Amino acid sequence: MFSNEMGAKILFTVLITSTVLCNGTVLDTKKLKDELFDLAYNGLGVQKMQDHFDSLSFRSLSLSGDDIVSEMELAIRQKVLSTVQALENIREAVEKSFEETEIRFTPCCEIADNLEFNTAFGKSLDTRIGCTRIADNADPNPRFLSNEVIDVMKENSDSFSNLKWQYFGSEEGVFTIYPASLIDDCDNYDHRFRSAHH
Known part of the structure; x- marks a missing residue:
């Protein structure tokens, strides 16, 4: 890192060469130099930073390099494996859910707006x-998941820090999301027919 004095001299030189005359009057170079040093040392805190x-x-x-690559490989492998395990947990919970009592979860557009901001999800x-979110053309009596599926999704979040949103979309047109967040329009969405730009 070059010295503070050298930095100030360079800045001073650039300003002098670009502003020799101001309204037809020659600048007081000593005064300008003093002002620039004052700006650098006191205004910008250059000396404190140095x-x-x-x-x-x-x-x-x-x-x-080999060790770094090995560490990266291990980290990626663990991330992929944890995601696969989370998906397997959800699959098992959904299959079991369809044999148990269903719960009609609150639609995402009706969630209370007194939610807490979560920095991980932004x-x-x-x-x-x-x-x-239930599609407009969902089956007349679609099946809903049980609370146990949400419990598994919570456990996934606690166990695997890399996970964010967890979903399950049924062929019958019911899209379940965890964690819950307020969505403006629940009706204009069908996870079974997503447009090409998604």
């Missing part, structure tokens, strides 16, 4: 419940 960098301790690390939501 002092901070000078106070840091540094050490050399020798890195092995959206306000309710992690305690799921919600549904």
